[in-house]
Each structure stands twice: as structure tokens, then as C-alpha cells.
Amino acid sequence: MADADVIPFDADDRAQQTAQESPPKASTSSTTTRDRGAIPGIPISDWKAAIESGAREVLGSDWEGKLAHALAFMRRRLEGDYTVDEFGFDAELTERLLLAMLRPVAEKWFRIEVRGLENIPADGGALVVSNHSGTVPVDALMTMFEVHDRTGRFLRPLGADLVFRLPMVAPIARRLGATLACQADAERMLTSGELVAVWPEGFKGIGKPFSERYKLQRFGRGGFVSAALRTGVPIVPLSVVGAEEIYPIVGNLPSLARLLNIPYIPITPFFPLLGPLGMVPLPSKWLLEFGEPIRTDAYDAVEAEDPMLVFNLTDQVRETIQQTLFTLLLERESVFR
Structure with a gap:
């Protein structure tokens, strides 16, 4: 090879090439949780705010009072602190x-x-x-x-x-x-x-x-x-x-009704064809x-x-x-x- 074809290569160029070809050395210093910052997640304060917002949406602005009444009601039931009349009416x-359970059915459905x-x-x-x-x-x-x-x-x-x-x-x-x-x-x-x-x-x-x-x-x-x-x-x-x-009755199963000792077993356009779904009232x-x-x-x-x-x-x-x-x-x- 002629001298004119030789590309000059000095010490600085050699050091740069060596640095590119060699993998970086592992750092000897350790990284802690504190160095990385807090663990990702939802803060407790956000959870509390979300629960309060949902309770307010469902129960209204007085959700705390209603929740307290509900808990008191459950406690009385568990302790037997309630009365019934001579017929067993509670x-x-x-x-x-x-x-309370019937309200949405009466107002929204029927x-x-x-x-x-x-x-x-x-x-x-x-x-x-x-x-x-x-x-x-x-x-x-x-x-x-x-x-x-x-x-x-x-x-x-x-x-x-x-x-x-x-x-x-x-x-x-x-x-x-x-x-x-x-x-x-x-x-x-x-x-x-x-x-x-x-x-x-x-x-x-x-x-x-x-x-x-x-x-x-x-x-x-x-x-x-x-x-x-x-x-x-x-x-x-x-x-x-x-x-x-x-529940429009279009038929009956009298034999099965007699076997079960009940007045009738109805057949509607949706029951028993659709199973439990057919029991939803129109x-x-x-x-x-x-x-x-x-x-x-x-x-x-x-x-x-x-x-x-x-x-x-x-x-x-x-x-x-x-x-x-x-x-x-x-x-x-x-x-x-």
C-alpha cells in the first residue's frame, strides 16, 4: 500500500474508538427507593375523596347521616333491639x-x-x-x-x-x-x-x-x-x-302444578323460554x-x-x-x- 493511502490515526482517535467499542462498566453505587421517588399508585387522600364523591352521588349531600342511620339499623337488627306486633309485623x-327497595320499581319501571x-x-x-x-x-x-x-x-x-x-x-x-x-x-x-x-x-x-x-x-x-x-x-x-x-299468561302446566301442590305454573312469552331473564316483568x-x-x-x-x-x-x-x-x-x- 502506498504511503499516500495511509490515513493518519493519532492517540485521541484511538481512545475515542476504544470507548465506543467497549461496553460501559456497571456503576458501583446503588440506587434506593428514595432516589427513584415514591412508588407509583393512588394516594390515600385520593381514595378517600373518590369514596366520598361516590357516596354523595348515591346517597346525597347528607350521606354521612344516612350511612350512620344504616349502620345503627344493622346494629339493632343484630342485637335483636326491635319490636313486632302480635301478628309478627316489623x-x-x-x-x-x-x-325502600320497591321505590325505583314503582317510580321508574312501572x-x-x-x-x-x-x-x-x-x-x-x-x-x-x-x-x-x-x-x-x-x-x-x-x-x-x-x-x-x-x-x-x-x-x-x-x-x-x-x-x-x-x-x-x-x-x-x-x-x-x-x-x-x-x-x-x-x-x-x-x-x-x-x-x-x-x-x-x-x-x-x-x-x-x-x-x-x-x-x-x-x-x-x-x-x-x-x-x-x-x-x-x-x-x-x-x-x-x-x-x-x-307477565302475560299464554299457557299453564296443570299436571306439574298439581305435583308441586301449587295453583298453577304459568307459561308466558318469555318464561320458561328465556330462563331467569323471562322472570323480569314488562x-x-x-x-x-x-x-x-x-x-x-x-x-x-x-x-x-x-x-x-x-x-x-x-x-x-x-x-x-x-x-x-x-x-x-x-x-x-x-x-x-
């Missing part, structure tokens, strides 16, 4: 738990409109008599909620024998104010000034097919009228529109109208034994409810609106 549990609240006595005994529908007694629960929410009075339902034969349902029904639909219990509650409700159609009403919707079934033998006559309390007719459409629009009270205090208690009087009053109540149902159906714009 007013605090009903108001704080059941009725959008219940109530009329004739002035016909419910502010105090003293009275007997509310209503049509019955809906495949399961959702109408009873909604009526209980609306009466208490709008008047402050607890509605004490009279339930069928089956309700008190079911292992888990019976104690819950008792705690919520229900008692057996018999004259003895009805008269005891009416005499003590309770607002009592009865659905004389029974299972014939809630289990009837969709093709017979809003056609009242037989009102039994008028036992509720006899109880009202003996106690001298007014009878308040109640007409409920909307419950017929929540969001129909509800109308509740309390009619003018039918007074019974003008009669003597012994007249409760007069079958013609009992029949005539029973028929009067039934016809009042039926005619009001027809009127409400004409006024309703749509099933779901």
Missing part, C-alpha cells in the same frame, strides 16, 4: 328495607300514577278491596308501597294459605305485615284501627290467562264484607290497571284508583249474618271496581306509556 324492617288518595282514611280501620292480577302478587307489593309512601299508613295485606305454607316466604310475609285471610285475623286488625287490604279473586285473579285480562273473577263468598260489617269500617274499592301486562304503565268508601257503620253487627245483605254489598264492590277498570283502560294511551 314496621321498621318494612319501611327501611322492603319499601311509573305508577295514583288517584283518589283522599278516599283512604287518615286514621282508623278501613278495608281496601282490589282486583288481583299479574301472575305473581306484584300488585300487592306495589299497592303497599304507594299507600305508605303517599299517606304514611302501612297497608296490612290478607294472604292466602299458600303464602304461609312456603318455608321462606311465610316468615317474610309476617314481618311485612301480612296475615292469614280469615275473618278472625281480619276483624282483629280492623278493630285495632289498621288499614287492611284484601284481593278476593285470589289465585283465580292472578292466574287467569291474558285473554281474560281485566275481567274480574268471582269474589268468593263475601267474607271481607262480613268482616267490615262486624267492625263497622268503610270499604275502599281499588282498581289497578297495568299489572295484567307484566315495564307496563300502572294506574291505581281508590274509589269512594262504602260505609258499613250504618248497619248493626248482627246484619253480617244476613246473606242477602252480604251478597249485595259484595256485588256493589265488585261492580264498582269493574266499571272503574273499564274507565281507566279507555283513558290509558298505551300499555307501556
Whole structure:
């Protein structure tokens, strides 16, 4: 190779090349957590602020007070520091738990409109008599909620024998104010000034097919009228529109129902086809109208034994409810609106 082709290479260039080709030496000094800064995460103060914001959003500005009341309620339940009446009714549990749970269903799902609240006595005994529908007694629960929410009075339902034969349902029904639909219990509650409700159609009403919707079934033998006559309390007719459409019954399984010793096993357009999802009620629009009270205090208690009087009053109540149902159906714009 000629001398002219030789590229000059001095000591500084050699040192620079060596530094580029050699890997860097590991540092002998150690790095601590303090040198790196705090461990990444959400500070406790931020967690607290987020929880408070969520509680305020759900419970309102007075969320601390409501939470304190809820904790006190739970403590009393655990310690057994609560009272029930002679029928097993637990007013605090009903108001704080059941009725609170029903509020969004009544207001947002069924959008219940109530009329004739002035016909419910502010105090003293009275007997509310209503049509019955809906495949399961959702109408009873909604009526209980609306009466208490709008008047402050607890509605004490009279339930069928089956309700008190079911292992888990019976104690819950008792705690919520229900008692057996018999004259003895009805008269005891009416005499003590309770607002009592009865659905004389029974299972014939809630289990009837969709093709017979809003056609009242037989009102039994008028036992509720006899109880009202003996106690001298007014009878308040109640007409409920909307419950017929929540579970439209298109069929039944009578053989299986007899095997299970229950009145019926309904088949709806969505149950049992969709399984548990088919048990979600349809969001129909509800109308509740309390009619003018039918007074019974003008009669003597012994007249409760007069079958013609009992029949005539029973028929009067039934016809009042039926005619009001027809009127409400004409006024309703749509099933779901």
C-alpha cells in the first residue's frame, strides 16, 4: 500500500474508538427507593375523596347521616333491639328495607300514577278491596308501597294459605305485615284501627290467562264484607290497571302444578323460554284508583249474618271496581306509556 493511502490515526482517535467499542462498566453505587421517588399508585387522600364523591352521588349531600342511620339499623337488627306486633309485623324492617327497595320499581319501571288518595282514611280501620292480577302478587307489593309512601299508613295485606305454607316466604310475609285471610285475623286488625287490604279473586285473579285480562273473577263468598260489617269500617274499592301486562299468561302446566301442590305454573312469552331473564316483568304503565268508601257503620253487627245483605254489598264492590277498570283502560294511551 502506498504511503499516500495511509490515513493518519493519532492517540485521541484511538481512545475515542476504544470507548465506543467497549461496553460501559456497571456503576458501583446503588440506587434506593428514595432516589427513584415514591412508588407509583393512588394516594390515600385520593381514595378517600373518590369514596366520598361516590357516596354523595348515591346517597346525597347528607350521606354521612344516612350511612350512620344504616349502620345503627344493622346494629339493632343484630342485637335483636326491635319490636313486632302480635301478628309478627316489623314496621321498621318494612319501611327501611322492603319499601325502600320497591321505590325505583314503582317510580321508574312501572311509573305508577295514583288517584283518589283522599278516599283512604287518615286514621282508623278501613278495608281496601282490589282486583288481583299479574301472575305473581306484584300488585300487592306495589299497592303497599304507594299507600305508605303517599299517606304514611302501612297497608296490612290478607294472604292466602299458600303464602304461609312456603318455608321462606311465610316468615317474610309476617314481618311485612301480612296475615292469614280469615275473618278472625281480619276483624282483629280492623278493630285495632289498621288499614287492611284484601284481593278476593285470589289465585283465580292472578292466574287467569291474558285473554281474560281485566275481567274480574268471582269474589268468593263475601267474607271481607262480613268482616267490615262486624267492625263497622268503610270499604275502599281499588282498581289497578297495568299489572295484567307484566307477565302475560299464554299457557299453564296443570299436571306439574298439581305435583308441586301449587295453583298453577304459568307459561308466558318469555318464561320458561328465556330462563331467569323471562322472570323480569314488562315495564307496563300502572294506574291505581281508590274509589269512594262504602260505609258499613250504618248497619248493626248482627246484619253480617244476613246473606242477602252480604251478597249485595259484595256485588256493589265488585261492580264498582269493574266499571272503574273499564274507565281507566279507555283513558290509558298505551300499555307501556
